[in-house]
Amino acid sequence: xxxxxxxxxxxxxxxxxxxxxxxxxxxxxxxxxxxxxxxxxxxxxxxxxxxxxxxxxxxxxxxxxxxxxxxxxxxxxxxxxxxxxxxxxxxxxxxxxxxxxxxxxxxxxxxxxxxxxxxxxxxxxxxxxxxxxxxxxxxxxxxxxxxxxxxxxxxxxxxxxxxxxxxxxxxxxxxxxxxxxxxxxxxxxxxxxxxxxxxxxxxxxxxxxxxxxxxxxxxxxxxxxxxxxxxxxxxxxxxxxxxxxxxxxxxxxxxxxxxxxxxxxxxxxxxxxxxxxxxxxxxxxxxxxxxxxxxxxxxxxxxxxxxxxxxxxxxxxxxxxxxxxxxxxxxx
Numbered sequence: 001x002x003x004x005x006x007x008x009x010x011x012x013x014x015x016x017x018x019x020x021x022x023x024x025x026x027x028x029x030x031x032x033x034x035x036x037x038x039x040x041x042x043x044x045x046x047x048x049x050x051x052x053x054x055x056x057x058x059x060x061x062x063x064x065x066x067x068x069x070x071x072x073x074x075x076x077x078x079x080x081x082x083x084x085x086x087x088x089x090x091x092x093x094x095x096x097x098x099x100x101x102x103x104x105x106x107x108x109x110x111x112x113x114x115x116x117x118x119x120x121x122x123x124x125x126x127x128x129x130x131x132x133x134x135x136x137x138x139x140x141x142x143x144x145x146x147x148x149x150x151x152x153x154x155x156x157x158x159x160x161x162x163x164x165x166x167x168x169x170x171x172x173x174x175x176x177x178x179x180x181x182x183x184x185x186x187x188x189x190x191x192x193x194x195x196x197x198x199x200x201x202x203x204x205x206x207x208x209x210x211x212x213x214x215x216x217x218x219x220x221x222x223x224x225x226x227x228x229x230x231x232x233x234x235x236x237x238x239x240x241x242x243x244x245x246x247x248x249x250x251x252x253x254x255x256x257x258x259x260x261x262x263x264x265x266x267x268x269x270x271x272x273x274x275x276x277x278x279x280x281x282x283x284x285x286x287x288x289x290x291x292x293x294x295x296x297x298x299x300x301x302x303x304x305x306x307x308x309x310x311x312x313x314x315x316x317x318x319x320x321x322x323x324x325x326x327x328x329x330x331x332x
Contacts, residue, residue, distance in 0.1 A: 008048060011085040012037075015078035017044065030054065036090060044077055049084040057081050059211035065126045065183065071116070072196055072206045091206040096190035097231055109195060110225070110233075110241050113188075116202040117221055118248040125181045125215035132184055132216030134173035138166060141266045143273025151276050151327045152318060161317060168310045175255070175306065176262040181215040188221040189228045218249070219260040220267070227264050227297045229271050229290050261304035268298040276327065288330055295323050 012018050020037035025045065031053040035046040049056050060081065066073035074088040096113075100106045130136070145157040145165060187209045194206030222245055226238040242260070246253050272294050275287040302311035 004048075004050065007080075007083050008046070008085060011078070011080050011083065012046070012087075015087050017078075017087065020044075022046070037087075043090040045074065045088040045090050047086040047088060049086070051082075051084050054084055055081075056084055056086050056211070058213070059086065061126075061128075062183075062185075062210045062213045066207060066210070069120070069123065070203060071120070072194075072199060072203045073210065074206075074208075091194045091196065091208075094195045096193040096195060099195055100190065100231070104195075107237065107240075109193075110237060111244065112195075112202070112205050113193060113225055114222075114241050114244050114248070116205045117188075117218070117225075118245060119202045121182045121218045121249065123183070125183050129183070129213065129215040131181065132214040132220070134169070134177060136214075137173065137176070137263075137266050138169045141169075141269045141273075142166075143277065144269040145273075147273040147276040147280060149317060151280060152322055154328065164313060168313055172262050172306065172310070176217055176219075176259045176266070178255075179217055179259070182218050184214050184216040184218075184220045185210040186212045186214065186220070186224065188224045189230065190225075191230055217259055217263060218251075219256060220263050223260060223264045223267050227268065227301075229268075229275075229294060229297075232293065258304065258306050261301045261307060264301035265298060265307055265310065268294055268301060272298065279327070279330065285330060288327065291327075292324075 009018065012020065017037055017039055020039040022035045022037055025034040025036050031050055033048040035048070037044045037046055047056065047059075049059075056079065060076060060079060063073045063076060067075065072091065074091055076086060076088060078087040079085070096106075096109050099109065142162070142165070145162055149157045149161075185207070192208040192210075194208065196204050196206045222242065226233050226241055242257075246256055249256075272291065275290060275294065278284040278287045298314075301307065302314060
């Protein structure tokens, strides 16, 4: 079997980038690795997404859909889907998160992101996308049962608790799905958005990490943006941006806010489970530093009246004193 280093050299040679200087870029929570390539005055980004853990074809599909809409997804210079290599346009280093940490006013950045979503959501979801339906929403949120609860309590989640949890979602799901589906990028937040002020309109928002896109409710990417797992979005700013979206979309405010809270609870329960899995299974304990924020966001969502029953259940199985403590064994 050809080793991966040889495969990547062959790919770059065929793409005309064999002589490029290669420097690693920050990765993410997946198996993907990224490198910036420099060849003379030109730069590009190499995505190394090893099969079978990763599949670059969804990225290629969504990148094509976004490019066709005039949005700033990276252009594809070369692709080897069989071996998991893509050569991408280099959109630079001006991540929203980096700019904001450096003192840039976050309000116009978030306003541009909201305007991008408004524009994107005026278009129907592309054909062939996986539907973010009730079964998938609940199944993903069950990572909370599968990973967080066992880690926090020291025992497997009982079947009765699992059944109670699923039953609590049944009356909530219709409210979170009662809208025409749109393209949901899913990881739409400050670590995956780039500021491209030299471009016009919604193209000023550079897009990364959208390979897990689905067809779902418009509120989901709003939650991803405004209830960011990795940075605190000031509540006042989040409220202004939520109002901006509702006003720009013409949606009925109360129903949209209810869907926003339901999908926020779903997403944040899932991420609490994901961050626990990243520690327990994948040896990445640094994601646990985000857990206090995740609980604050989850508690904010669960405060919505529509989620009262789910809130009582969460308070029973993971009471505040438990969720405030580090997970047992984390320091080791």
